[in-house]
Amino acid sequence: MSTTSPSQRRYEKTRQGILDAARAILRESGIEGISIRTLAERVDYSPSAIYKYFDSKEAILAALREEGWRLSEAMSAEMDFTGMSPVEMILAGGMNYMRFARTYPEYFKLMLSSEYAESQTMNEIFNNPDFAGLTPLIEAGIQAGQIELPEGVSILHARLMMWFLVHGASIIEISLMGEQREEFEQAANEVFVAATKLMAPKKV
Amino acid sequence: MSTTSPSQRRYEKTRQGILDAARAILRESGIEGISIRTLAERVDYSPSAIYKYFDSKEAILAALREEGWRLSEAMSAEMDFTGMSPVEMILAGGMNYMRFARTYPEYFKLMLSSEYAESQTMNEIFNNPDFAGLTPLIEAGIQAGQIELPEGVSILHARLMMWFLVHGASIIEISLMGEQREEFEQAANEVFVAATKLMAPKKV
DNA sequence: TACAATATGTGAACACCATTCACTTATAGG
DNA sequence: CCTATAAGTGAATGGTGTTCACATATTGTA
Numbered sequence: 001m002s003t004t005s006p007s008q009r010r011y012e013k014t015r016q017g018i019l020d021a022a023r024a025i026l027r028e029s030g031i032e033g034i035s036i037r038t039l040a041e042r043v044d045y046s047p048s049a050i051y052k053y054f055d056s057k058e059a060i061l062a063a064l065r066e067e068g069w070r071l072s073e074a075m076s077a078e079m080d081f082t083g084m085s086p087v088e089m090i091l092a093g094g095m096n097y098m099r100f101a102r103t104y105p106e107y108f109k110l111m112l113s114s115e116y117a118e119s120q121t122m123n124e125i126f127n128n129p130d131f132a133g134l135t136p137l138i139e140a141g142i143q144a145g146q147i148e149l150p151e152g153v154s155i156l157h158a159r160l161m162m163w164f165l166v167h168g169a170s171i172i173e174i175s176l177m178g179e180q181r182e183e184f185e186q187a188a189n190e191v192f193v194a195a196t197k198l199m200a201p202k203k204v
Numbered sequence: 205m206s207t208t209s210p211s212q213r214r215y216e217k218t219r220q221g222i223l224d225a226a227r228a229i230l231r232e233s234g235i236e237g238i239s240i241r242t243l244a245e246r247v248d249y250s251p252s253a254i255y256k257y258f259d260s261k262e263a264i265l266a267a268l269r270e271e272g273w274r275l276s277e278a279m280s281a282e283m284d285f286t287g288m289s290p291v292e293m294i295l296a297g298g299m300n301y302m303r304f305a306r307t308y309p310e311y312f313k314l315m316l317s318s319e320y321a322e323s324q325t326m327n328e329i330f331n332n333p334d335f336a337g338l339t340p341l342i343e344a345g346i347q348a349g350q351i352e353l354p355e356g357v358s359i360l361h362a363r364l365m366m367w368f369l370v371h372g373a374s375i376i377e378i379s380l381m382g383e384q385r386e387e388f389e390q391a392a393n394e395v396f397v398a399a400t401k402l403m404a405p406k407k408v
Numbered sequence: 409t410a411c412a413a414t415a416t417g418t419g420a421a422c423a424c425c426a427t428t429c430a431c432t433t434a435t436a437g438g
Numbered sequence: 439c440c441t442a443t444a445a446g447t448g449a450a451t452g453g454t455g456t457t458c459a460c461a462t463a464t465t466g467t468a
Contacts, residue, residue, distance in 0.1 A: 157394055164395060197357055199402060
């Protein structure tokens with residue numbers, strides 16, 4: 001027997017229905033396409049009914065944002081690191097970040113673009129699973145002799161550098177028009193590889 | 205004797221007045237704060253009168269965007285490169301980019317953020333004097349023995365890397381809350397320095 | 409089973425937004 | 439002076455998020 005009443009389940013179901021519609025609009029017409037009225041029309045409710053399920057439009061966007069984070073985590077979890085060296089893992093992680101951005105650009109904007117994302121704190125960024133996981137990887141890379149950081153360059157610096165690189169590349173790629181995207185995608189990947197090459201110790 | 209009639213000069217004056225008001229609102233309340241109504245109220249006109257001077261709100265934003273580009277060019281022109289080595293010049297240029305973003309965050313968003321900028325902008329940046337100027341600087345750095353790019357890393361890669369770095373850092377910085385900004389600013393600068401250090405040849 | 413309480417849903421309204429258009433008033437040139 | 443054009447306006451259109459009084463449906467309980 002379930003601990004929830006039928007009415008509770010119905011409530012949850014329509015709530016999810018609204019979220020489903022919002023997600024569909026997000027995919028079809030982007031963030032700007034989501035309006036309480038279009039949303040209501042889609043789920044056959046009146047606009048005011050939406051407010052029985054969500055406090056505000058922002059609450060709906062927040063739910064989608066959460067979904068986006070879960071989606072990105074799922075994409076990270078899907079990665080198979082077996083047999084990879086630390087540097088290869090770093091590369092795969094960065095590529096994955098950029099891949100998420102180009103696969104779900106609207107989610108990416110919602111989560112991280114300055115207009116739609118909530119103002120993030122430094123801590124949230126630092127504790128981001130993707131990003132925090134870089135530290136042990138860099139350390140392992142140094143241990144394995146794959147990475148050698150010059151004097152004055154800390155692991156934190158290297159970590160931030162990766163973050164800036166993939167984030168900058170992703171943001172730029174998203175705001176590019178279709179034709180140049182593929183070209184750019186290729187270049188962005190190469191640049192990230194180049195960054196790890198720069199961190200490799202020189203064979204003398 | 206001027207080639208413009210008094211009425212033309214009046215017209216231009218009120219047009220500039222509208223632009224002045226828009227700029228003031230941009231500074232005070234950001235892009236979202238600019239509405240035809242608030243703008244009209246500020247210049248003591250009716251909202252419909254604005255349309256005698258600008259075709260649309262987008263036209264006003266476009267004018268501000270142009271202003272932003274001129275502003276950034278002016279900031280670049282102010283830089284004094286005398287006595288600097290190629291790498292120092294690259295550093296100064298990158299710092300300047302980030303400095304513009306944090307000095308005029310609203311202009312920066314208007315010019316480069318995916319929601320407000322035209323999607324064509326990124327191409328223009330690529331050909332932008334600031335950014336295109338990186339190529340000869342990197343070449344000079346290599347010539348001077350300050351820069352050594354690993355095999356498979358082209359000058360274009362290095363150039364893109366710089367761009368991604370400063371752009372990513374800037375975007376992240378302007379979406380951060382006030383308190384942590386200074387911390388972040390410091391770190392962002394250090395990361396950019398670190399990037400150039402990675403490009404330096406190892407002294408064996 | 410009947411009734412009161414609550415959950416669910418709606419229409420109309422408010423206060424915004426960009427934009428258009430018929431209209432008046434002021435200005436300029438012939 | 440008189441007409442054509444420029445300058446400016448009020449009202450309206452269709453959009454936005456949100457609120458609120460109201461109606462209806464569904465509960466839990468006496």
